[in-house]
Structure formats: structure tokens, C-alpha cells
Amino acid sequence: MIHNEVLDCIRSRRSTRQFKEEQIKEEELEALLEAAVWAPSGSNSQSWLFTAVQNQETLAKLNGLVKEGFQRWVPDDDYPGKLGVKASAQKEGWNFFHHAPTLIIASNRPNYENAMADCALALENLFLAANSLGLGSCYINQLHWLRHDPEVREFLFELGIPKEHTICSSAAVGYIAKESVVPPRKEGTVRIIK
Numbered sequence: 001m002i003h004n005e006v007l008d009c010i011r012s013r014r015s016t017r018q019f020k021e022e023q024i025k026e027e028e029l030e031a032l033l034e035a036a037v038w039a040p041s042g043s044n045s046q047s048w049l050f051t052a053v054q055n056q057e058t059l060a061k062l063n064g065l066v067k068e069g070f071q072r073w074v075p076d077d078d079y080p081g082k083l084g085v086k087a088s089a090q091k092e093g094w095n096f097f098h099h100a101p102t103l104i105i106a107s108n109r110p111n112y113e114n115a116m117a118d119c120a121l122a123l124e125n126l127f128l129a130a131n132s133l134g135l136g137s138c139y140i141n142q143l144h145w146l147r148h149d150p151e152v153r154e155f156l157f158e159l160g161i162p163k164e165h166t167i168c169s170s171a172a173v174g175y176i177a178k179e180s181v182v183p184p185r186k187e188g189t190v191r192i193i194k
Contacts, residue, residue: 009132014182016136019100019174023054028133029102032173035129036104039122042114048122048168051105051161059103062155066096066142069149085142096142100172105143105156107165116144119168126171136176143167 029052036050053059070089075082088094097103106123108115123139130137146152147167157163 006128009128013127013131014136014180015138016100016172016174016176016178016180017098017138018176018178019098019136019172020177021099021101022175023101024135024174028135029054029173031133032104032126032129032135035125036106036122039118039125041118041121042112045112045114045118047109047112047115048119049107049161049165050122051107051156051159053103053105053159054101056101058159059097062103062152063095063097065149065152065155066146067094069146069152070142073146073149075145081141082145085145097140097170097172098138100136100138100174102173103140103170104173105159105161105170106168107156107161108168110164110166115166116168123169123171126173130171130173134176135173138172140170140172143170 033050033052037046037048041048053062067089070086073086075086085096089096104123104126106119108119127137127139143152143156144167153163153167156167161167
């Protein structure tokens with residue numbers, strides 16, 4: 001196994017679901033956003049938009065709208081994560097971004113085949129940068145699943161996300177309150193043809 005700074009950062013990154021209340025530093029947020037915009041994109045389009053939300057009242061209102069949205073939402077497949085989040089959203093104290101002090105929403109232009117892929121690549125850059133800075137992060141799907149919910153979309157528009165943008169994904173970011181366990185890697189997921 002080869003060891004270097006990048007590979008070790010990849011291996012040590014975990015999804016954090018318990019964050020401290022303390023807000024991340026301004027220079028840390030800037031570094032994360034810079035890492036995101038340096039990601040590859042289809043035809044170098046760089047058509048994404050990253051909206052960082054740190055205002056706690058705004059995040060609380062968004063969480064409330066997401067909870068309400070999941071009551072109306074009908075999953076389009078039987079993915080266990082979707083079924084689980086619909087049930088969890090009914091519980092008292094549920095928070096779709098795990099109470100992280102910063103939520104970074106990735107959106108992209110509509111009718112663009114690579115919108116989701118471009119944003120996912122950018123967020124992976126962000127997650128690795130966060131890990132390198134000692135920050136926790138977690139990939140959040142819920143805003144993508146509710147991207148057509150009128151109340152959620154109207155609020156995101158108020159935050160400056162264009163109405164025509166598709167909501168691809170988001171990242172919860174903050175200082176780690178509890179380390180995540182190391183999940184084993186599944187066997188049989190790699191094939192080499194020489």
C-alpha cells in the first residue's frame with residue numbers, strides 16, 4: 001500500500017454526523033469553497049453554484065421546511081435511505097444536516113447532463129479539504145430529493161439560488177463532536193483487466 005499525504009487523507013475521511021456547535025473559521029470556509037471550485041467539470045463548464053449557509057436561524061427555518069416537505073414527498077423508488085429519511089423526518093429534534101454549523105448547497109444549471117456529477121466531484125474535493133483541515137463533513141441528499149418542493153425551492157430562491165437551478169446535493173460541515181467508525185470496504189468492487 002502506497003502512503004502519501006493525499007492517499008492518507010482519502011483513507012482517513014469519514015462522514016461526520018455529530019458536530020460541535022462552534023462555527024468554522026472564515027479562512028476554513030474559504031479554503032473549502034476554493035477546493036470545490038477547483039474540481040473538474042464537464043467541458044470545464046464550471047456552471048455550479050455553492051451557497052454556504054451559516055446563519056443558525058436560516059438553517060433552522062430550512063430544516064423546518066424540509067421536515068414539512070418530507071410529509072408531502074412520495075419517494076420515486078425503494079432506496080432505503082429515502083424511506084428511512086421520510087420516517088425520521090417525523091421525529092422530534094430531527095435535523096437533515098445533523099446540526100452542523102455550516103451547510104453548503106451545490107446547485108447547477110438545468111438540463112445539463114453533468115450537473116450532478118460536476119457537483120459531486122466538487123463536494124468530494126471539499127470533503128477531502130475538510131478532512132485535511134481537521135473538520136468533519138457529510139454528504140447530504142435531502143435537498144436534492146426535495147428539489148421540486150415549492151416551499152423549499154422558494155426559500156432557496158430567497159437565499160440566492162436561481163429558481164432555474166437544479167439542487168444537486170449539499171455538505172454539512174463543522175468541527176467533529178464524535179468520530180465516526182471506520183466502515184470496512186466491500187470485497188469484489190474492483191476488477192483489473194491487463
